Amino acid sequence: MQRKDFLTKTLLAVPAIALAGTIKAATNSTKEPFIVDAGKSRFGEDNKFMGVHPNDLKISGKDTDGHLSVFDYVGYAKVGPALHIHFHQDEIFTVIEGEYRFVVGKETHVLKTGQTIFLPRGIPHTWIQLTDKGRLIYFLQPAGKMEEFFSYMGTVKQRLSDEEMARIHEAHGMKVVGPPLTL
Template sequence: MKRRKFLLHSLGATMLFMPGKSALAKFRSDKVPFKVSAGRGRFNESFLYKGKHPNDIKISGKDTDGKLAMFEYIGYDKVGPSLHVHFDQDEVFYVVEGKYRFVVGKQTILMDVGDTIFLPRNVPHTWIQLTDIGKLVYFVQPAGKAEEFFRTMNNLKQQPSKEEIDRIHEECGMKVVGPPLKL
């Protein structure tokens, strides 16, 4: 009988300290879950990096109120971006497939499947794929204009001039500060 009484009193005390509906309301969101299927981009958009390599939005800044964007890159060549800097965004890359060499500031870091790298804002960086096929999942925080950058570059009808590339980077909070890596 004492045990039953103890359990009832414990339950009652717990109920007194549980947050009410108003306290729980602050944790609610008007956001809804969604799925982005393999080989697809968010909003059914697909971007091709350098006209060949899928670089799809998986989570848009629109989904996170600008706090984060997530991309999936699939590389079919041993290429990578020019040495560049993001003024307002950090990046996190996770290697799903292949091997990569990242240069971040003065450090060179070799990356293999399962490795993760953090690239802080305002630090010049680049990477190159070292294998014939590779896949990266990467996050940009905050989302900034990363999506706009890839959308603009993807929709160009011809190879942009250096001046156009510099202008697009500047409009999206970045700057090219050197050439891409070579093997």
């Protein structure tokens, strides 16, 4: 009977030991606190949405072992992204300044300063700024390839074809499924 107990306990311990190794391996997050100043990006990169609107990375997936990234967007025009789907990330937006219209699936919401919206992965969504100036803090969880997407798009100087945009979105875990919103 002792041998059977030993074997049972050993077999039960193996997954626990393996899980402990996985948990330890997944704790490669930044070990020191840091501050990112207003108007600055985590690594000093100058990302601008549509070449104009600051889209500063505040917390990188490199800081969180890929679990989270945080951006600070300032808009100076009534624009927003094309209708798109994230296959692997949920998004959370908090309106810091201005008003925004969000479309998520078949629902439309107008958000004002201080409101937050959760956009689950796999649901088509977009937004448009309704005021002359606006500001959003938004989170992507997990971080995925969004930092790389914004970094690449910040270097684009000319309008890309629909096929090229589709390829870039696909390479970063997204798909464009419709045009941007208009007023």
